[in-house]
Amino acid sequence: MDAGYNESERYKEFLRLLMANQHRIFGFIFALVPDMEAAEDLQQETMLVMWEKYREFKPGTNFAAWGIQIARNKVYQYYHEKNRRKVVSFSDEALDNLIGNMDVFDQTPERIKALQKCLSEISESDRKLLQMRYVNNQTFKQIAQEIQKPLPGLYKHMAKVHYLLQRCVQRTLVAWNVI
Amino acid sequence: MTELEKIRVHELVIRMSDKDISPEEFSELDSLIASSPEAARYYNACMIASIGLHQSGKIIQSAQESIEPILEESLWRHLAESERTAAAVQIEKQQKPFEKAPVDPMPYNLSQRNAAKRLLVFALTSIAALLCMMIYVYTHPRPIKEPVAVLVDQYNARWASNGQEMNPGLQLFNGQPLYLMQGVAKILFDYGAEVVIQGPAEVVLISPEKVSLQHGRLYANVPRKATGFIVETPRSTVIDLGTEFGIKVDVTGAMDIHMFKGKANLVLGPKGRAEDNTILTAQQARRIDAETGEMIPIEVQPNSFIRDFNSQKGLVWRGDNINLADIVGGGNGFGTGQIGYGIDPVTGLFVPFKVPNRPTSAGSGRFVPVHGNPFIDGIFVPDGGAGLVQVSSQGHCFEDCPDTNGLYWIPALNGGQITDWEGGPMVSLLLQDKLYGDAACPAIFLHSNLGITFDLEAIRQMLPAAQITEFRSVCGISQTGPNRVPYADFWVLVDGQLRFEQRGVKAAQLYDITVPIRSNDRFLTLITTDGGEEFCLKDEHGAYAIDSDWALFGTPTLVLEAR
Numbered sequence: 068m069d070a071g072y073n074e075s076e077r078y079k080e081f082l083r084l085l086m087a088n089q090h091r092i093f094g095f096i097f098a099l100v101p102d103m104e105a106a107e108d109l110q111q112e113t114m115l116v117m118w119e120k121y122r123e124f125k126p127g128t129n130f131a132a133w134g135i136q137i138a139r140n141k142v143y144q145y146y147h148e149k150n151r152r153k154v155v156s157f158s159d160e161a162l163d164n165l166i167g168n169m170d171v172f173d174q175t176p177e178r179i180k181a182l183q184k185c186l187s188e189i190s191e192s193d194r195k196l197l198q199m200r201y202v203n204n205q206t207f208k209q210i211a212q213e214i215q216k217p218l219p220g221l222y223k224h225m226a227k228v229h230y231l232l233q234r235c236v237q238r239t240l241v242a243w244n245v246i
Numbered sequence: 247m248t249e250l251e252k253i254r255v256h257e258l259v260i261r262m263s264d265k266d267i268s269p270e271e272f273s274e275l276d277s278l279i280a281s282s283p284e285a286a287r288y289y290n291a292c293m294i295a296s297i298g299l300h301q302s303g304k305i306i307q308s309a310q311e312s313i314e315p316i317l318e319e320s321l322w323r324h325l326a327e328s329e330r331t332a333a334a335v336q337i338e339k340q341q342k343p344f345e346k347a348p349v350d351p352m353p354y355n356l357s358q359r360n361a362a363k364r365l366l367v368f369a370l371t372s373i374a375a376l377l378c379m380m381i382y383v384y385t386h387p388r389p390i391k392e393p394v395a396v397l398v399d400q401y402n403a404r405w406a407s408n409g410q411e412m413n414p415g416l417q418l419f420n421g422q423p424l425y426l427m428q429g430v431a432k433i434l435f436d437y438g439a440e441v442v443i444q445g446p447a448e449v450v451l452i453s454p455e456k457v458s459l460q461h462g463r464l465y466a467n468v469p470r471k472a473t474g475f476i477v478e479t480p481r482s483t484v485i486d487l488g489t490e491f492g493i494k495v496d497v498t499g500a501m502d503i504h505m506f507k508g509k510a511n512l513v514l515g516p517k518g519r520a521e522d523n524t525i526l527t528a529q530q531a532r533r534i535d536a537e538t539g540e541m542i543p544i545e546v547q548p549n550s551f552i553r554d555f556n557s558q559k560g561l562v563w564r565g566d567n568i569n570l571a572d573i574v575g576g577g578n579g580f581g582t583g584q585i586g587y588g589i590d591p592v593t594g595l596f597v598p599f600k601v602p603n604r605p606t607s608a609g610s611g612r613f614v615p616v617h618g619n620p621f622i623d624g625i626f627v628p629d630g631g632a633g634l635v636q637v638s639s640q641g642h643c644f645e646d647c648p649d650t651n652g653l654y655w656i657p658a659l660n661g662g663q664i665t666d667w668e669g670g671p672m673v674s675l676l677l678q679d680k681l682y683g684d685a686a687c688p689a690i691f692l693h694s695n696l697g698i699t700f701d702l703e704a705i706r707q708m709l710p711a712a713q714i715t716e717f718r719s720v721c722g723i724s725q726t727g728p729n730r731v732p733y734a735d736f737w738v739l740v741d742g743q744l745r746f747e748q749r750g751v752k753a754a755q756l757y758d759i760t761v762p763i764r765s766n767d768r769f770l771t772l773i774t775t776d777g778g779e780e781f782c783l784k785d786e787h788g789a790y791a792i793d794s795d796w797a798l799f800g801t802p803t804l805v806l807e808a809r
Contacts (some may be wrong), residue, residue: 072447077273093297094293094294094297094300097293097296098289098290098293101259101262101263101293101296102263102265103297107349115667125326144662146800157276157279157280158276158280160281160390161276161277161279161280161286164279164280164282164283164285164286165279165286165289166288166291168284168287168290169290169411171287171290171294172294173334174291174294175294175297175298175666178291178294179294179298180297182298185297186465189639197299201297201299201300204455206265207260207264207266208264208266209343211382218323222257222260222261223257225256225257226253226254226256226260226261227256229256229260229292229295230249230252231251231261232295233252233256233288233291233295236291236295237291
C-alpha cells in the first residue's frame with residue numbers, strides 16, 4: 068500500500084465525516100454569526116483548518132465537537148478582527164447550551180422541507196415580506212421604509228410570523244415522526 | 247419557555263440578523279439561552295429556519311402555488327421596488343461540467359489565508375484538488391437544480407442544447423439556459439405562466455415565476471394564479487399584473503414590449519440599477535433604447551408575436567382571428583384555403599366554383615357531413631316545410647326554419663368571382679360598394695338555400711391556448727348579382743339555437759352580426775333561406791324564390807383571445 072493510497076483513504080474518511088456533520092458545524096457558525104455570507108466564509112475557513120489538522124483528530128471521537136471547536140475559534144477570530152465582539156458575543160453559558168443542543172441541526176433537511184410546507188399556511192402578504200427579506204436580501208429596516216410601516220411594529224409582526232412558522236414546523240416534524 | 251418568550255426570541259433573532267440589535271437586547275437573548283437549554287434548542291431551530299429561508303428563497307415562492315394570488319397593486323409595487331433595488335443576478339452563461347470544479351478558481355481570496363495558501367500548494371496533488379472541489383461544493387453549493395417548467399411543444403425547433411434531447415415533455419430546470427436557433431417553442435412554468443419563444447432566442451429559466459430573455463421574442467400568457475410572473479431583459483424587468491404580452495429583445499439589448507391584455511409593471515434599467523418604473527396597460531407598447539435606456543411609446547403590433555401553435559397541424563397563431571371563409575375554402579382559418587372553392591351541399595365534397603348545368607338543384611333533404619375539413623361539421627339545404635332541419639352531426643335542429651322551395655344554386659363558396667351563366671363575365675362580390683370575397687376582405691358566398699355548420703370544438707382543439715369569444719360578420723346580398731328580385735333571409739344558430747336573424751334582405755342592404763360564443767358552445771351554423779315567394783321573380787311558369795339571391799357573409803370571423 069503506497070502513501071498515495073493512504074492519503075486517498077484518509078481524505079475519503081474526512082469527507083465522510085464532514086458530510087455527516089456539516090449541518091451541525093454550519094449551524095453552530097450561523098447561530099453565532101447570523102449573516103449568511105459571513106457564515107459561509109467562516110465555514111470555508113473552518114473546513115480548511117479541519118483538513119489541515121485532520122491528522123490530529125482521533126478516530127472514534129466526536130468529529131462534530133472537534134469541528135465546532137475549530138469553528139468556535141474562527142468565530143472569535145472573526146469578531147475580534149471585525150471588532151464586533153462587543154456587539155454580538157454569546158456568554159460561555161449560552162454557548163454551552165447552544166453546543167449542547169447542536170443535535171437539532173441534524174434535522175436540517177427535514178426542517179427545511181417542513182418549512183416549505185408551512186409557508187403555504189401563512190398569508191401571501193407575509194410571504195411577500197419574507198421574500199423581500201430572504202430572497203431579495205433586503206433588511207427589515209429597508210422593507211419598513213419601502214412599505215411605509217414603523218420598523219418596531221414590523222419586527223414584532225415578523226417575529227410572530229416566524230413563530231407561527233416554527234410552530235408549524237414542529238407540528239409537521241411530529242407528524243413525520245422526525246421528533 | 248412560554249409562547250411569548252418564543253416570539254421574543256424570534257424578534258431578537260430578526261433584529262440580530264438585521265444588525266439592528268442593541269447591547270441590551272443581545273444581553274436579553276444571551277440570558278435566555280444561557281438560562282434555558284430549551285431556549286438554546288429553540289434558538290438553534292430558529293437558525294435552521296433562517297438558513298432554509300436564506301438558502302432556499304424559492305421555497306417562499308413555491309408556496310404560492312397553493313393559494314390564490316392577491317392582486318393588490320400596492321403589494322406588487324413593493325415587489326417592483328424590490329426588483330429595482332435587488333442586486334444583479336449573474337446568470338451562468340454555460341453550466342460547467344461538475345467535474346471541472348477543482349480547476350475553477352476558488353470563490354474567495356486564497357492569498358489572504360495562510361492555511362489556504364498551504365492548501366493551494368497541496369492542491370496540486372489530486373487528493374487536495376478533490377478536497378478543494380468538495381469544500382467548494384459544501385460551502386458554495388450550486389443552487390439546487392429543481393424543475394421549474396416543462397417544454398410543452400415545439401415546431402420547426404432547432405436548439406443549441408449541448409447534446410441534450412429537447413423533446414416535448416422535457417423537464418426544464420432553474421438556471422437552465424435555452425438557445426432556440428430557429429422555430430418556436432412553448433414552455434409552461436410550474437406556477438402556470440405559459441411562454442412562447444420564437445427563435446432565434448436565448449432565455450434562461452430562473453425560477454417557476456421568472457425568466458430572463460437575453461434576446462429574441464417571447465410571448466407570455468399569465469393566468470391569474472401566476473400573477474407576478476417576471477421577465478427580465480438586459481434593459482428592464484417586466485412584472486406581470488395579470489397579462490398577456492410580448493417582448494422582443496434584439497442583440498443590442500433594445501427592447502419592445504407590447505401589452506395585449508391586462509397590465510404589467512415595467513421596471514426600467516438593468517437589474518440592480520433601476521431608473522424608473524411604469525405601469526403598462528392593454529394596447530400600449532413601448533420601446534427601450536439600448537444605448538440611452540430611453541423609453542418611447544410605439545404602436546402595438548398585435549400580430550408580431552407567435553402566441554400559440556399546433557405542431558401537429560403545422561399551425562402558428564399570432565393573435566389573428568379565424569376566417570371562416572377560409573375554412574369553407576378548405577383551409578384552417580388562417581389563409582390556407584382556396585378562394586373560389588367551396589362545399590357541395592349534396593356530396594359534402596370540396597369543389598371549385600362552376601356554373602351549374604341547371605338553374606336550380608334539389609337538396610338531399612338531410613344533413614350532409616363534411617369529411618374534408620375537421621372544422622366543418624356539415625352542410626345542408628334548409629327547408630322547414632319538409633320537416634325538422636338538422637343542422638349538426640349531433641342532431642341539433644333549426645326549429646324555426648321557414649318553409650323554402652328546398653332548392654339551391656351553387657355550393658357554399660370561399661368568395662371569389664362568380665358568373666350567372668356559362669361564359670358570362672366573372673364578377674366580384676360587392677356590399678355597399680365594398681369588395682368582398684378576396685384575401686383582404688373574405689366572404690362566404692351562401693346563395694339561398696344553404697346552411698353550413700362549423701365545429702367550434704375542433705377549432706378550439708387546434709389552438710388550445712386560445713378561446714373563441716364571438717362570431718362577427720356582416721351579411722347582405724351582393725349588388726353585383728343579377729338585377730332581378732333578390733330577397734333572402736339570414737340566420738345564425740349556435741347549437742341549433744337562433745342567435746341572429748334578418749329576414750327579407752334585399753340588394754344593397756347590409757347588416758352587422760355579433761354573436762357571443764361561450765366556451766361550451768359546440769356548433770356555429772350560418773344559413774340563408776329564400777325568403778318565400780312573395781317577393782321574388784315570377785313568370786307564367788311560377789315563382790323563382792332563390793333567383794339572384796347572391797347572399798354572402800362578409801368577413802365572417804371567429805374572434806380569438808388567449809385563454
